[in-house]
Amino acid sequence: MSDLLERLRERGWRLTAQRRVVAEVLDGDHVHLTADEVHARAARRLPEISRATVYNTLRELVHRGEVLEVSTDGRAKRYDPNAHRPHHHLLCSRCGSMRDVRPTGDLLADLPPSQSFGFTVSEVEVTYRGVCPDCAG
């Protein structure tokens, strides 16, 4: 994730302690934190960081394609740093926890042109829902 910050700096992003901490928090596999969770973890390293900055930074990272924003049925959005390898999500309908998954098959191709209704279709998102091991039983 440090490469990320360098890359963004070269594209004119000002490098601040806050942005560094947010980027550090968003590191790893199967990381799907809500904005508030990001804020809480960032605040452990930088106690004065504000919620607004976390939201701003996340919005920027999403906008620049470095982080994926995943909506989860009315709950708080989650942020996924694994934006460069395409994947989908498996969502626990009880607790809202998520895992990254990679289904087989070409999903975009599964939509026949007759079903496009004149849209320029550019993206598919698949959400599998179920109950996670922790919530089962």
Place this chain on the structure above:
Amino acid sequence: MSDLLERLRERGWRLTAQRRVVAEVLDGDHVHLTADEVHARAARRLPEISRATVYNTLRELVHRGEVLEVSTDGRAKRYDPNAHRPHHHLLCSRCGSMRDVRPTGDLLADLPPSQSFGFTVSEVEVTYRGVCPDCAG
């Protein structure tokens, strides 16, 4: 949709003017209204109907499997009366409008067991994103 009301009444649902109006509003193909839109349209026929009742009724209908609740990226949820024929959605990333689509292929089967992470997977939802004819250009 009148069958719907009869069916529900037989299952012990009390039939009120408000519920009738909400059911009437939610009729047709490619209908994906937000709760507030449902309320606005219902109020044209029944001016005193309250937002709370619309939310309650929608929640009930979803719970009984008669209406589908579709989340759309942090915007207001939309309600889809076409719950009995399985289908997916094509969402305009500009204006949020939707169409029903029926992709080919068995999407649940596309998730290999190795990717289940111990979840009991029961549902797949596919969202195609693109730009609708009205927003293009």
Place this chain on the structure above:
DNA sequence: CCTTGCTTTAGATCCTGTCCAAGGTAGGGT
């Protein structure tokens, strides 16, 4: 090291949706 313009901040504000207590009413029972 100074200046400029981008960033951060706290708090107000917005939007969606839920909760509450009080009054209203569908429809089974008589």
Place this chain on the structure above:
DNA sequence: ACCCTACCTTGGACAGGATCTAAAGCAAGG
């Protein structure tokens, strides 16, 4: 036909998530 009562509806308060604002702060090029 009319009561009763449990279920419904209502408006307003409330809660959570996210955005906006104006003022103060600070990165980094000159």
